[in-house]
Amino acid sequence: MRIDVVTIFPDYLAALDLSLVGKARRAGLLDLRVHDLRDWTDDRHRTVDDTPFGGGAGMVMRPDVWGRALDDLLPADGPARLVVPSPSGEVFTQRRAEALATEEHLVVACGRYEGIDARVVEHYRDRGVAVDELSLGDYVLNGGEVAALVMVEAVGRLLPGVVGNPHSLVEESHGEAGLLEYPVYTKPPVWQGREVPDVLLSGHHARIERWRRDEALRRTARRRPDMIAALGEDALDRRDREV
Numbered sequence: 001m002r003i004d005v006v007t008i009f010p011d012y013l014a015a016l017d018l019s020l021v022g023k024a025r026r027a028g029l030l031d032l033r034v035h036d037l038r039d040w041t042d043d044r045h046r047t048v049d050d051t052p053f054g055g056g057a058g059m060v061m062r063p064d065v066w067g068r069a070l071d072d073l074l075p076a077d078g079p080a081r082l083v084v085p086s087p088s089g090e091v092f093t094q095r096r097a098e099a100l101a102t103e104e105h106l107v108v109a110c111g112r113y114e115g116i117d118a119r120v121v122e123h124y125r126d127r128g129v130a131v132d133e134l135s136l137g138d139y140v141l142n143g144g145e146v147a148a149l150v151m152v153e154a155v156g157r158l159l160p161g162v163v164g165n166p167h168s169l170v171e172e173s174h175g176e177a178g179l180l181e182y183p184v185y186t187k188p189p190v191w192q193g194r195e196v197p198d199v200l201l202s203g204h205h206a207r208i209e210r211w212r213r214d215e216a217l218r219r220t221a222r223r224r225p226d227m228i229a230a231l232g233e234d235a236l237d238r239r240d241r242e243v
């Protein structure tokens with residue numbers, strides 16, 4: 001998969017050289033390219049913003065600069081998808097990450113200031129480009145870079161070969177089961193007087209599985225009742241309903 005990230009702060013994305021995403025890049029599983037939007041400016045000051053029409057606070061990112069950048073990065077007949085982080089976008093979820101992980105090419109356009117001139121998204125949609133305006137959540141960040149980091153990491157770890165044991169993706173929070181993950185423990189078996197639940201030391205796989213499922217259900221019901229409410233009719237068996 002190829003991902004192009006366009007930003008006025010390319011250094012912000014340096015963290016993507018680390019950890020699993022960095023390893024995936026070096027292994028050739030993820031072709032990640034970070035671009036400086038100012039490379040597409042045409043004035044001495046490398047200006048990317050201007051005052052908003054209609055007045056008001058702040059600055060808006062210019063469509064002509066973004067247009068030149070995106071024309072270069074979005075092939076006219078290619079399969080690229082444009083991702084625009086925005087607090088007014090649809091919420092970025094694990095389902096969205098899974099869908100994006102099936103794409104061949106993503107271009108992520110990081111806004112700053114009051115955001116990108118609205119004609120940019122309209123123009124590329126009209127040109128037939130698939131565009132997702134995606135929000136990390138109901139709060140406002142200073143720029144799209146943190147959102148790009150989140151999205152690249154969430155999508156990147158789903159690419160085949162990136163996470164060593166693919167089974168660890170199956171049981172995770174927000175996975176296929178639609179639940180939060182059960183609590184996890186490691187050595188030592190007693191810490192600060194707190195013991196690891198006996199069942200996990202029993203070696204009895206079926207009982208461990210049942211305990212984990214029960215804990216996942218309890219935790220989800222307590223913390224995210226909305227997720228329980230969203231489960232399909234056949235997602236819970238009789239035993240689940242007793243938890």
Ligand code: SAM
Nearest residue numbers: 085086087111115135136140141142143144147
């Ligand atoms: N004026 C905009 C508004 O009220 O909707 C906020 C602009 S914000 C200061 C600048 C940039 O940060 C946005 O263009 C977007 O790229 C990014 N951003 C801010 N909050 C975000 C969020 N919750 N999710 C994704 N991106 C966000």
